[in-house]
Amino acid sequence: MSSTPTPHGLHFVAESPIPGLAVAERRVEHPEATIICIHGGLDRGGSFARLARRTNRFDLVTYDRRGYQGSRDLGPLELERHASDLTALARHEGGDRAIIFFGHSYGGVVAIGAAIADESLARLVITYEAPLRWILRRDETREPLGDDPQLEAEKFFRRIVSDSAWERLSELEQDSRRRDGPALVNDLSSLRAMTPPFDVASLKVPTVYVYGDSRAPDFYRPLSAELASINPLIRSRQVTNAAHGAHLSIPDQLAALIGELWDETCASA
Numbered sequence: 001m002s003s004t005p006t007p008h009g010l011h012f013v014a015e016s017p018i019p020g021l022a023v024a025e026r027r028v029e030h031p032e033a034t035i036i037c038i039h040g041g042l043d044r045g046g047s048f049a050r051l052a053r054r055t056n057r058f059d060l061v062t063y064d065r066r067g068y069q070g071s072r073d074l075g076p077l078e079l080e081r082h083a084s085d086l087t088a089l090a091r092h093e094g095g096d097r098a099i100i101f102f103g104h105s106y107g108g109v110v111a112i113g114a115a116i117a118d119e120s121l122a123r124l125v126i127t128y129e130a131p132l133r134w135i136l137r138r139d140e141t142r143e144p145l146g147d148d149p150q151l152e153a154e155k156f157f158r159r160i161v162s163d164s165a166w167e168r169l170s171e172l173e174q175d176s177r178r179r180d181g182p183a184l185v186n187d188l189s190s191l192r193a194m195t196p197p198f199d200v201a202s203l204k205v206p207t208v209y210v211y212g213d214s215r216a217p218d219f220y221r222p223l224s225a226e227l228a229s230i231n232p233l234i235r236s237r238q239v240t241n242a243a244h245g246a247h248l249s250i251p252d253q254l255a256a257l258i259g260e261l262w263d264e265t266c267a268s269a
Contacts, residue, residue: 010049010062012070017092021085022070023063026052033098033123033262036090037062037247038082040105041187042156042180044069051247054255058100058262061093065107067183069176077186079197083113090114090121098123100262104247105129106187108209109197115205116198124265125207126258129220129244134196135230136223145188149181156184160244200230206268207234208261212242237261 010024017023024045035058037048045062046069052060065082066074075081090099099122103111108130115125145152157177158166166174190197209227211220216238224236239246239253246254 009053010046010060012046018063018085018088020071020074021063021066021089023061023089025062026055026060028056028059031059031097032057033100034059034061034093035100035102035258036086036093036122038086038101038103038107038110039065039068040107042068042153042160042177042184043104043107048247050251051255054251055258057259059093059097061089063089065110065183067186068180072179072183077183079109079113079190082110083117086110086114087118087121094121100258101125102258103127103130105131105244106191108132109191112200112203112207113198115207116200116203119204122205123269124262125203125205126210126261127207128210128246128254129212129215130209131191132200132223132227133191135200136219136226138219145185145192149185150178151181152188153178153181153184156188200227200234203231203233205233206265207231209234209236210246210257211236211238212244212246213238213240214243 010026012022012024022045035055037045037051037060039045039047039062045064048060048062064071066085067077093099101111101115101122103109105128108127109132111125111127112130115122154166209224211224227234228236237257239250239257242250
């Protein structure tokens with residue numbers, strides 16, 4: 001594929017293997033596997049650039065999920081369609097090379113859903129703080145979603161990142177984030193519905209549920225324990241000094257962990 005370089009090392013391909021899907025890549029010599037990164041709500045594939053620069057053992061491929069950024073014109077936005085996009089990309093990247101799914105937040109939900117639908121896609125699934133809220137319910141303290149997706153996008157960014165970070169964005173970038181509002185609202189609505197989209201017990205691919213230490217006692221640690229009780233193929237790992245956006249804040253630590261988990265998977269095969 002011909003590529004257009006971005007400042008951080010990822011290259012968005014000129015001709016996407018999935019029509020309408022903005023796909024980026026970073027290739028290395030003699031890769032052991034290909035990592036496919038799936039971003040979370042109000043994010044984009046380019047946010048994995050820091051991680052991509054540190055995964056020199058692996059090719060790394062990522063993309064803007066449908067409804068977001070370069071894939072904004074794609075619809076519908078249901079979880080099944082996100083999983084289908086990942087399935088198509090994994091099949092394109094597969095062949096003789098092993099695939100690792102790395103799903104951040106809602107992207108982890110997509111990764112697990114795709115792995116359950118087709119267990120041949122990936123050798124290893126790694127999720128970071130995937131909000132599997134139907135597995136472990138918690139009291140809902142957030143206000144209901146409103147009728148303005150653009151406003152919901154701004155509110156989400158301010159809550160997850162910070163008010164000051166939002167204010168530092170240019171007007172053009174603020175507008176870009178707001179335009180991702182419909183996709184974000186769809187993500188959030190599917191999680192708040194509390195209707196299980198798939199059965200975690202049927203997952204047959206080795207999976208590691210990774211979480212940081214910022215909110216672990218409240219939700220992620222008990223969620224990981226519940227997942228392990230449902231399916232013994234799901235292990236958990238906590239990383240220290242890590243908030244929700246670990247791929248941005250601690251890319252070195254996260255890249256090392258992915259390599260470690262891959263080595264463990266190969267050793268146990």
